[in-house]
Amino acid sequence: YNWQPLKEYKEILFSYYEGIAKISINRPEVHNAFTPRTVAEMIDAMELARQNPDVGVIILTGEGGKAFCSGGDQSVRGHGGYVGEDTVPRLNVLDLQMQIRRIPKPVIAMVAGWAIGGGHVLHVVCDLTIAAENARFGQTGPKVGSFDGGFGASYLARIVGQKKAREIWYLCDQYNAEEALEMGLVNKVVPLVNLEETTMEWCRKMLAKSPLALRMLKSSFNAELDGQAGIQQLAGDATLLYYLSDEAKEGKNSFMEKRQPDFSKYPKFP
Ligand code: 1HA
Numbered sequence: 001y002n003w004q005p006l007k008e009y010k011e012i013l014f015s016y017y018e019g020i021a022k023i024s025i026n027r028p029e030v031h032n033a034f035t036p037r038t039v040a041e042m043i044d045a046m047e048l049a050r051q052n053p054d055v056g057v058i059i060l061t062g063e064g065g066k067a068f069c070s071g072g073d074q075s076v077r078g079h080g081g082y083v084g085e086d087t088v089p090r091l092n093v094l095d096l097q098m099q100i101r102r103i104p105k106p107v108i109a110m111v112a113g114w115a116i117g118g119g120h121v122l123h124v125v126c127d128l129t130i131a132a133e134n135a136r137f138g139q140t141g142p143k144v145g146s147f148d149g150g151f152g153a154s155y156l157a158r159i160v161g162q163k164k165a166r167e168i169w170y171l172c173d174q175y176n177a178e179e180a181l182e183m184g185l186v187n188k189v190v191p192l193v194n195l196e197e198t199t200m201e202w203c204r205k206m207l208a209k210s211p212l213a214l215r216m217l218k219s220s221f222n223a224e225l226d227g228q229a230g231i232q233q234l235a236g237d238a239t240l241l242y243y244l245s246d247e248a249k250e251g252k253n254s255f256m257e258k259r260q261p262d263f264s265k266y267p268k269f270p
Helices: 036-051 093-102 118-125 151-160 162-171 177-182 192-207 211-243 246-256
Strands: 004-007 012-017 020-025 057-062 067-069 081-083 107-111 114-116 128-132 136-138 188-190
Touching (some): 012 036, 020 036, 036 093, 057 067, 057 118, 057 192, 067 107, 067 118, 093 118, 093 151, 093 211, 107 192, 114 118, 118 136, 128 177, 136 177, 151 162, 177 188, 188 192, 211 246
Parallel strands (some): 020 057, 067 114, 107 128, 114 136
Antiparallel strands (some): 004 012, 012 020
C-alpha cells in the first residue's frame, strides 16, 4: 500500500491511503509504550483525521510486528502520572480514549504482538479489533501499581462480561489471540502476514457503506454506556440530520428574512 505521510511526528507515524488514515506508535524498542508526547501526538493526529473530509476510517496500530502497545512507558512514570519533557505529570491517554469513542468514524485496532496495560485499553475502546496470530492481550495494573477503572474496566466488562473482566484485571494473566477471539475481545484472528491486508479489506467494506449510517450507529452504540455524554453525542447527530431537512431550514430562513416561520406544510408523523 502506498501510504502517504500526512504529518511528521517524533513518536508516531501518521499516513493516508485511499480514504484510510493510519496512526501507528513508532517506539518498537519498548514494545510501543507511550509517553505523554506519544499520546499528545496521537491526539493531534486523531483530530486531524476527524477533520479531514477524505478520511472515512482510522487504523490504530504499532510499528514493528512485535507489539501494538505495551501501555504507559514505565521509565517516565513519576509522581502523579507520566512525566513529559515539560516535567508535568499527565494521564492524557484517558483523553485519547474519549477521542477514539467520540470521533464519528470507525476506528479499527490492528494488533500484532503485545496489547498490554494501557495499550490493551486502547484496543478495547476501538470500534473493531483485528488480531494477528502472535497477538497477546492483558492488563498489568495491579502488578505494576496502576489501574484503569474507567473504560478499561467498565467497557471491557461490557465486551467480555463481568467475570472475565475481573479475572483479566485481578490475575493480570496474558491471553493469546484464539482466547481473545473466544471471549469476544477481538473480531478476527489472521496470520501476521495477512494482518494489514485483512484490516484494509475491512476498512474498504466500511468505506463502501453510508457514512451517516455508520456515524449514527457509533453514537448509538456509545449512548448507553456514556450516559448523558453519550446521549449528547447521539442527539448531536440527530441535530445534524435535522439541519439537513427543509423543515429546519425554514426556521433559519424565516429568522434571516425577518418573518414568521411557516411550518404548516411539514408532516406531523404518527
Ligand atoms: O494503567 C495505566 C493508566 C491508568 C489510568 C490512567 C492512565 C494510564 C496510563 C497507562 C497505564 C498503563 O499502561 S499501566 C501498564 C504499563 N505497562 C506494563 O505494565 C507492561 C510492561 N511490559 C511488560 O510487561 C513486558 O514488556 C511485556 C509482557 C509487554 C513483553 O515482555 P517481553 O517480550 O519479555 O519483552 P521485554 O523484554 O519486557 O520488553 C522489551 C523492551 O521494552 C524492554 O526494554 P530493554 O530491557 O530491552 O531495554 C522493556 O523494558 C521495554 N518495555 C516494554 N514495555 C514497557 C517497556 N518500557 C517501558 N514501559 C513499558 N510499558
